[in-house]
Amino acid sequence: MIRVLVVDDDFMVARVHSGYVERTAGFTVAGVAHTGADALRAVRDLAPDLVLLDIYLPDLDGLTVLRELRADPATEHIDVMVITAARDVGTIRGALRGGALHYLIKPFSATALREQLEHFSALHRRLHQLPPAEAAAQEDVDVMFGALRTTRALPKGLSEQTADLVEQALRAHPDGLSASECAQVTALSRPSVRRYLEYFAATNRAEVRLRYGGTGRPERRYHWRP
Incomplete structure (x- = not known):
């Protein structure tokens, strides 16, 4: 144990x-x-x-x-x-x-x-x-x-640390987050957070669901995939 x-x-x-x-x-x-x-x-x-x-x-x-x-x-x-x-x-x-x-x-x-x-x-x-004395390959x-990190081939301009912050925010909110909400949770700018959210969606790590309400375009909400 x-x-x-x-x-x-x-x-x-x-x-x-x-x-x-x-x-x-x-x-x-x-x-x-x-x-x-x-x-x-x-x-x-x-x-x-x-x-x-x-x-x-x-x-x-x-x-x-x-x-x-x-x-x-x-x-x-x-x-x-x-x-x-x-x-x-x-x-x-x-x-x-x-x-x-x-x-x-x-x-x-x-x-x-x-x-x-x-x-x-x-x-x-x-x-x-x-x-201890053996040579490691x-x-x-x-x-x-x-072993304690998920290997990601991040696009140019995205950092591993920020990706971890956004990932943890999504994991902690199973009901999903909009880009604005995720920006508030992580204390990052909305445009920056949106890039990471879209990256996770594009790589199938996050699911995007549209929420309709009122007028205008539907809100994109991001949910981390288990």
């Missing part, structure tokens, strides 16, 4: 995320922490395989927790997945530079988290199959570095 530490300042949210973890085959919740200091102690005491780390904590922010984990030889090997409502580019960049495996934006569905946990499980198995490296 892969042991997970859930870190979130909100007790109810932590309980919900713990439920998501427990319902994913091969995973179990090793513990729950609600502050940064408690998270650091829990990692040292429980030695989990994976930490689901919130950014907004009442004492230390999540990025500080991540940096302290990486600076301590006893915890530097612990894998971290950030789960947070923080969507500013500076925080996302800090998580990437700090070695976070993935960044899930709240609110997200049980399916979105389960998919990332399953990717992590595949990566975990792969890493344990290879002895390029395909092994591709699995290790790409």
Whole structure:
């Protein structure tokens, strides 16, 4: 079993995320922490395989927790997945530079988290199959570095990070979003969001449904395909 530490300042949210973890085959919740200091102690005491780390904590922010984990030889090997409502580019960049495996934006569905946990499980198995001293082939490296991302051949002018933001917004709103609504959720411009939405529609990752009402052209609403 892969042991997970859930870190979130909100007790109810932590309980919900713990439920998501427990319902994913091969995973179990090793513990729950609600502050940064408690998270650091829990990692040292429980030695989990994976930490689901919130950014907004009442004492230390999540990025500080991540940096302290990486600076301590006893915890530097612990894998971290950030789960947070923080969507500013500076925080996302800090998580990437700090070695976070993935960044899930709240609110997200049980399916979105389960998919990332399953990717992590595949990566975990792969890493344990290879002895530390063995030379890895390029395909092994591709699995290790790409197991937690969906490989996309994005058109020129589209970025992977922004595509992830728009994808998470759609996943978190199963009733669909218009381009304007998605722009508000992601804090991006409407024209920029529209390009990503149309890309997802063109590649069959999202479904477009027309909503009629009043006068004028029908509204295009985008729904992420499971």
